[in-house]
Amino acid sequence: MGTVTLGVSIAVPEPYGSLLQERRAGFGDPAAHGIPTHVTLLPPTEVEAARLPAVRAYLAEVAAAGRSFPMRLSGTGTFRPLSPVVFVQVVEGAAACSWLQQRVRDPRGPLARDLQFPYHPHVTVAHGIAEEAMDRAYEELAGFEAAWNVASFALYEQGADGVWRQLHEYEFGAGRAAAGVPAQGSPLDEPAATRT
Numbered sequence: 001m002g003t004v005t006l007g008v009s010i011a012v013p014e015p016y017g018s019l020l021q022e023r024r025a026g027f028g029d030p031a032a033h034g035i036p037t038h039v040t041l042l043p044p045t046e047v048e049a050a051r052l053p054a055v056r057a058y059l060a061e062v063a064a065a066g067r068s069f070p071m072r073l074s075g076t077g078t079f080r081p082l083s084p085v086v087f088v089q090v091v092e093g094a095a096a097c098s099w100l101q102q103r104v105r106d107p108r109g110p111l112a113r114d115l116q117f118p119y120h121p122h123v124t125v126a127h128g129i130a131e132e133a134m135d136r137a138y139e140e141l142a143g144f145e146a147a148w149n150v151a152s153f154a155l156y157e158q159g160a161d162g163v164w165r166q167l168h169e170y171e172f173g174a175g176r177a178a179a180g181v182p183a184q185g186s187p188l189d190e191p192a193a194t195r196t
Helices: 016-026 049-064 094-104 131-140
Strands: 003-011 038-048 069-078 085-092 122-127 145-150 152-158 164-171
Touching (some): 003 049, 003 094, 003 164, 016 122, 038 049, 038 094, 049 094, 049 152, 049 164, 069 122, 069 131, 085 094, 122 131
Antiparallel strands (some): 003 152, 069 085, 069 145, 085 122, 152 164
16 A cells, blocks of 8 residues: 655634645745645654554544644744744743644554654745845744644655645544643643743
8 A cells, every 4th residue: 555644733823824834835835735734743754554544533632632722923033044934923822732742643543753853833935036036035924923723633645746735633622622621631731831
């Protein structure tokens, strides 16, 4: 059956998602329209296709252990010169994202992997383009603000055409968060307002 390339992320909702995707395309990033606007929990990872059912079941367990949390984006940042990326900053919800990505990559689970760089939740708005365009992205989105309540994350697969498509969305707490009852013992119950 071969392998598939998977990713796990939190989608940036409308109208913010489309707005940032269009801005990314406008800065000249050729990958913009193939990548839904998101906060990464698991970067592109090759997995044997036969393991997809185990991956889906595991992510359902991760989601059931969590609860919804507030997310706020504000201003821009960059990983340059270490990595050619300009991003919108996650200023609230970073601790919850960090906990989630650790659970997703748990060494005992089917998506265990190491990261090339320390985890830093963000929303990419320019990647690998001309320095002048990167500077423009950094400056023009410096005043960007968005806030919402994160109630789920999703599993994505990258197609042969390079486009990322959602396979499944996982809601937190199996419905408990909506009822105001947090999942037992979830670190997401702790304050998530980490400034980055």
